[in-house]
Amino acid sequence: MYHSISINKKSTTILAFTISTVLLLSACSQKEQQKGQTQNEQAKPVNYKTAPLKVINPEYEISVPAELKPFEQVAVYAKVTGFVKQMYVDRGDRVRKGQLLAVLEAPEMQQQYLSDKSTEQKVYSDYLYAKQAYDRLVTASKTTGAVADIELDRAKSAMESAKSAFDASKAGTAHSSQLQKYLRLTAPFDGIITQRNVSVGALAGTGGNTPLFMMAQSNKLRLTLSLPEKHASSVYDGMSASFTVSSQPGKNFDAKLSRTSGLLDQQDRSLTLEFDVNNISGELQGGDYAQVKLKLKRKKPSSWVQSKSVLNTQSGTYVLTLNNNEVKRIAVKEGVRLDTLTEVFGNLSPEDKIILKPSEEIKEGKINSQKK
Template structure:
């Protein structure tokens, strides 16, 4: 038997040693990596933010919704009962002052006039008899044929008959005056904007809204009503110019003039009613419609402005985060005065020189540390 040593096991043992060393090294590296991750997890992350300085809100032109009304609008009601005999104008037709709109047939009123005239004729006959009787009794009194008492009675009867004639004449005049209302006429130059009757319709005396037979409106000039918030009423004066735009005329602007102010704040809306006028010779603007009023004079504001992204909404209400002197966050409650889209006007809660965090991180609270971005724009809004 040969005593030569076996050399085939040496490479295997060497490989096992190398593998064991690699496993030990991998374990050490893994533990170090996990330790670094734990260390980083325990280290607080300081968020980076940008800040802006709350500044005086720029004067913003005031734009408000408004409604358009005709300069004059007359609903035409019936003063007599009857049936509509005919009408001569329809909606959209221009009319002149005094032009006939419709005729009403009034058979009952015609009979009342005949009756009143008959009663007047009877009263006049009685008056004539009482007059001749009183004259005769005055002659008999002069001849002492009758007593003064009897003569005075006849004179009193004459006065009563005269009063009856006057009453009957007034009744005839009243019915004749009513007959003039059988013809409906336009009260001024304008346009017929409503017709709520037709031939043969029963006409009743009315004055309630919705019972008008016709509506005549003056469209050559229009009234524009707008409710101006209390904060801006001091900037609006009689004679100021404003720009009016209507949705049915996109891109077209009309000049309106402030005519009057109600000089009172409506308790329910917190606004004051302002009346403007606008010429409408082309009849492009429609009464009863919606419009938008843009006042040319910028409206000054004492509020401070911040970007909308700076607002924080939570259970504590509306807040903003500001940067304190020590570089830590100070959360302040605020009151929004007006939303102008690109900026918000803040009425209370912040000072003019506060550095407001424009992008506050979620869950930010007073005392949190933050880092200010190097390229932050600190200009006033």
């Protein structure tokens, strides 16, 4: 009986060993097969179509909205308080610089001027008397012992005080005279009256918030626009522009750059451009909205790729380069677009070759390129 049990245990051991050996050999065979497949896949040649990076400096055109504004525009207020005595212009009238627009009436100002003038004459007489007294003492002092030094000094001090009083009185008279001139309102520049807000008899002055007139310069206009940040470096002196206005469809107008804000606006990250527009014929109106076409050019060449070569992913924007059978993913920032080309900024060199149809499945590293 012991002999039978021993034989059975031995057979079981041999069977288990055999099964383990078979499983081990099978696993090794599968690993070798997978390894061979991987090597075959790695050895499989791939071919990506590429195009050379272009470093060029083309002129490109953009269209942006703008506004036509009067070159100068002002609200005409009364600097002194008074009643409107006479109005000489109305809405729509064209005026010349210095032309009389209105006259105010303030009788108390005339009385103040007459009072200041009278005071000035009296103080002037006092000054003349003090000066004569001093001159006489100076003449008398030439005789030894005739005039004490203290008397001469007192007379000189009185004369100087009278002179100071006269100067102050004269300034007060000039002030009253200047205020009277403010009763006459004149045009600050050549332009057109766009609003008339008061009538004869109305009280005008520093206490009111309503201007008597609104006027604007119409023979010269400002074309103002905001240029996006990415185009700001393409602005150059004397840059030309063409624009259209909705009130005259189909007609183009030309202008040249006159000035820029110099700094980007912190709110909308744009550069303000102004073009002076000659409008002597009166064909255009200040306040129109315009559509402007600008021809821009970078100050130096930049990198351009085919638009389809730009890979946009959740992690950023990239292009894939293929140099010496090695793929690299380069982070870029897009600039402007021109036909089928896109301007890109990144760590690129002029010798780079760009993969035309990139995808996120293309991994970085060495590849087995198919030789043609």
